[in-house]
Amino acid sequence: MNHSIIVVIGSTNTDMVIRATHLPAPGETLLGGSFFMNPGGKGANQAVAAKRLGGDVTFITKTGNDIFGDTALKQFKAEGINTKFMLRDQHNPSGVALITVDDHAENTIVVASGANGTLSPTDLVPAEKLIDNEAIVLVQLEIPLETVQFAASLAAMGGAKLILNPAPAQALPDELLKQVSIITPNETEAEMLSGQTITDLASVQAAALAIRSRGVETVIITLGSKGAWISNATTEVLVEAPLVEAVDTTAAGDVFNGALAVALSEGIPLEEAVAFSCRAAAISVKRLGAQAAAPYRNELNSYLFNHS
Numbered sequence: 444m445n446h447s448i449i450v451v452i453g454s455t456n457t458d459m460v461i462r463a464t465h466l467p468a469p470g471e472t473l474l475g476g477s478f479f480m481n482p483g484g485k486g487a488n489q490a491v492a493a494k495r496l497g498g499d500v501t502f503i504t505k506t507g508n509d510i511f512g513d514t515a516l517k518q519f520k521a522e523g524i525n526t527k528f529m530l531r532d533q534h535n536p537s538g539v540a541l542i543t544v545d546d547h548a549e550n551t552i553v554v555a556s557g558a559n560g561t562l563s564p565t566d567l568v569p570a571e572k573l574i575d576n577e578a579i580v581l582v583q584l585e586i587p588l589e590t591v592q593f594a595a596s597l598a599a600m601g602g603a604k605l606i607l608n609p610a611p612a613q614a615l616p617d618e619l620l621k622q623v624s625i626i627t628p629n630e631t632e633a634e635m636l637s638g639q640t641i642t643d644l645a646s647v648q649a650a651a652l653a654i655r656s657r658g659v660e661t662v663i664i665t666l667g668s669k670g671a672w673i674s675n676a677t678t679e680v681l682v683e684a685p686l687v688e689a690v691d692t693t694a695a696g697d698v699f700n701g702a703l704a705v706a707l708s709e710g711i712p713l714e715e716a717v718a719f720s721c722r723a724a725a726i727s728v729k730r731l732g733a734q735a736a737a738p739y740r741n742e743l744n745s746y747l748f749n750h751s
Contacts, residue, residue, distance in 0.1 A: 447707075448500075448501060449581060451490040452567065452580065454487065454538055454562075455512075456585075457482060457537065458482070459478070460542045462545075465545045476543075482518055483542075483693075485583040488694045488734055488737070490504075491524070491734045492697060492734075493704050494522050496702055496737075501524070502529060503529065504529055504530070504559070505561060505562040506530075508531045508533050511536070512537045530562070532558035544731075548728070563589075564589060567594060574601045579603065579604050579708045580606070585610075595623060596622060605623050606623075606624065606707075607627070610632055614635065617657050621657075627664075627665060628664055630667075637649075651672055661675040662674045665696060665699055665724075667684075668689070682714060687728060689729070690731060695727050696724070697737075698726075698736070700720075702724070703716055706720065722743060726742060726743065
């Protein structure tokens with residue numbers, strides 16, 4: 444079976460994580476937390492998740508010329524990701540994220556973008572030939588918006604399917620949304636893009652329709668433990684997620700998006716692809732960390748077998 448290639452364009456960060464009993468209030472100092480460092484960044488998380496689940500992944504990203512960048516490059520190579528189009532910034536440090544995770548698996552994240560903020564449209568040109576009608580292109584919003592827009596125009600010209608994970612939440616122009624095949628906001632991001640307040644499934648559906656009215660073909664609103672809502676011209680459906688006890692939700696959305704790219708690259712129908720993605724995300728929240736939590740395909744298969 445021929446699989447489409449997956450081109451992930453996005454950020455690489457080093458996550459510095461502290462576990463604490465609760466998230467600190469402004470001015471509050473908490474003692475007694477445990478600390479660990481993990482490779483992260485939404486682009487990198489999605490690239491690793493897609494690769495572990497069986498995707499043919501090329502990752503376009505930019506790091507600093509520093510120890511964090513060296514470590515990231517080694518790790519992507521060890522995962523089997525194509526790093527041919529990865530860039531090093533000689534003037535800016537690699538991106539870092541400071542993350543606090545509480546006893547209820549909720550988190551707060553502050554990101555210093557560093558080199559991610561200098562990934563430019565010209566940086567994508569060498570990979571232009573990859574972005575054709577056989578490709579799935581996956582982008583997020585931890586890189587400059589002009590670069591995301593250029594990626595979308597390359598995908599539109601090449602006939603590639605573009606998945607936009609609109610995170611972190613920000614306002615997006617309609618001209619970009621018209622070039623997006625699938626958008627995957629969470630509830631917060633969906634509220635921002637639609638102008639609708641989400642309180643129940645009816646308001647989820649209304650938000651999805653409002654986003655589609657801006658030109659996106661398919662909207663998939665991720666709803667955490669409730670699953671994901673699919674909305675397009677032929678489908679309005681909730682795909683439920685498996686019930687699991689969450690330990691750390693840090694990269695659940697990234698695993699969902701990486702899994703979605705893999706399933707679609709294999710020609711799996713959309714509703715099944717979203718169910719596959721919900722299962723992958725469910726496994727990831729049972730573990731600590733971002734990339735460390737991304738499951739492998741054989742784990743997903745055994746998980747499916749044990750939870751069918």
